[in-house]
Amino acid sequence: MGSGSGNSSTFYRVIMSTDITLVSRQLFALVDVNNFYVSCERAFNPHLINRLVVVLSNNDGCAVARSNEVKALGVKMGTPWFQLKDLVRQHGIIALSSNYTLYGDMSDRVMTILRDFSPCVEVYSIDECFLGLQQLGKLWPTATDMGQAIRSRIHQWTSLPVCVGFGATKTLAKLANHIAKKRPEFNGVCDLAAMPSSQMDALLSVIEVGEVWGVGRRISQQLHAVGIHTVKALRDTSTAWLRARFGVVMERLVYELQGISCLALEEVSAPRKQIISSRSFGQLIYSLPELSESVASYMSSAAEKLRSQNSICHAIQVFIQTNPFREQDKQYSNCITVPLPNASSDTRLLVRAALFGLKRIYRKGYAYKKAGVILTGIDSATLYQGSLLTQYGVDEKSARLMSVLDQLNQKYARNTVSVFYVGSQKTWSMRRKIMSPCYTTKWSDVPIAHAF
Amino acid sequence: MTTIVPFKPTSAFAPPCLQRAEIDPAVCMLPLLQYRIPAGFSSPAEDYIDKKLDLNSYLIRNKAATYFFRVIGNSMTGAHIHDGDMLVVDRSVEPKHGHIVLAVINNEYTVKRLYACNGVIELHAENPAYPPIRFRENEELQVWGVVVGTVARFIV
16 A cells, blocks of 8 residues: 555654654644534534534434534434434434435535645545645644634635644544544644643543554454553553564554554555445335346446446455344345456446346345445456457447446436436435435525525 | 527528439549648637636636525615525635625525624615614624625526
């Protein structure tokens, strides 16, 4: 991933230099939108401001975003919607389906604004972004001033609240962001790079080790088991010992906590080695034609992703499953791998392979809840090994057709041209009962301004 | 300017005479010249072609901070903002006295002209039928954004 080379060079520079101040230290910022989905909803619906709001996951399953007021009630991330119904009645919580069109547009705006502050940007997720600052921080009296400028500009231009964390490494920037978010005295901006070490030690000694970026629940338990409970304790543990016990990833993580940058900014994300497209259905599905429709549609979007990273795949997998939570139903789930005779990224070929596989694993009489496709054996399209026995879907003509298909679907709308008929009755499509309008992307949905 | 001339079906109108296509013309072989022959002059405008006019660049100064709203009501007709028009709202513009702004009042978006002079803050309609909205001390006016343009389409 390129982080190896960045690692060693930084490492040597720090070790060999006797005067640390001579070293041009790296500076990273992590900008993260607070309660992103809820904040997007509030941006265009003043009725939601100061109210208790949750945004639900696909098929309105569970809470994936909570306003601060809902967090204060103790509602955890991922709480199933049906468990919330009592609280809803008691406190008048407003629940909304997720409106990814709106969130995507607002995310684009935030990232555009951030590019004005640094040309080195790694969009880490829909609501999080790393900035590489190096010398850019010097344009401001302090990094904190820059952080406040970022905060106020994003709030002014989009109405979204953000927190900014600065650190000498990405891991520290992420930790700084966590501190900025949890501790109101920081006013939304925390700079660990400029913090006196005594203050930093005091902060890190009260943060649980599981909050460190890259420390999951299992590793966190293992660390607790060996007596490492806080971030400070982890940072001050011998890296050699950690490497022997937990491996090189943990060692690198601790270097990062010590301020030695090992993880480079990934401005261009590496092509993915596996592409999955799957979803739960809005309602249970019984028939093969309906399942075929969903599988063809998931495959079409997976193939589009495959082409967008200029890759081809050697095999596809299809899986279907019933709903394990409906104990009254007969259960069935199965998966099949269909190898392709020639690696391809042609939607026609991939959909055909997926439907072939689906037919093999489909059993009548079950209530299906979920289906999906996985593309594996992904290679770069430019390194394609030719074959004597080619079929359609691997040549220049196919590539041209697919590029036209992608352009049409990009220019007009998704599924303007599709290889499989998608019926108007999408019984399998997502259930999003309480979705807000697409305020920023659809003329029919723009908010109303009263002139009374 | 386009002039529309009424069509008179009575006027003598006949399609131009065309020759019949030959069913089986004799084969005629001609040599293919190996040189390119420029046909006519190159366009004198070639070096002056500019990009086409884009309404987006006319209406939108700051894409990341611009949003659209649809108007309902007639209180701003004096400012040429009519029922059904689309407002172009820029959040990056600092609201000043005289700007047309989008304000949040009673949890609704309202479009009015901002009057902010000598400590007096009011929202003025541009239609005598609607009284101005006044703000007392301690009352807060929340301006969501500044209206920088309108877009209207007519039924034709």
